[in-house]
Amino acid sequence: MFQAMLLGPLVSMSGKRQMGNLLVKPSKKDLMEMSYYLEAGEIVPVIDRIYPLSKLPEAIAYLEEGHAQGKVIISMDE
Structure with missing residues (x-):
């Protein structure tokens, strides 16, 4: 995984694929909001x-x- 984090930007610059990093530490508020959208069927x-x-x-x-x-x-x- 660490290697992919380092090589991702290089692949994005040199190839047709776009790679990025997504490091998230969800908060209780974020999880509650996600739960709302899942239960409402807005996110499937x-x-x-x-x-x-x-x-x-x-x-x-x-x-x-x-x-x-x-x-x-x-x-x-x-």
Whole structure:
């Protein structure tokens, strides 16, 4: 992760991809506001796929393909 933080600006300057850092320490106020928007349905998380823990290698392979259109969830339930 540290390497990505250092290389991100270089990749942004030299390539077509834009990379940035997002370091946030959420406050209670921020979390309450986020909770409000989630409950109101104004923010909807995008879940691409859900894999059971036993299929973790498949989930990682799917992520590495670069086709995920949302979050890939690893479920502890079988």
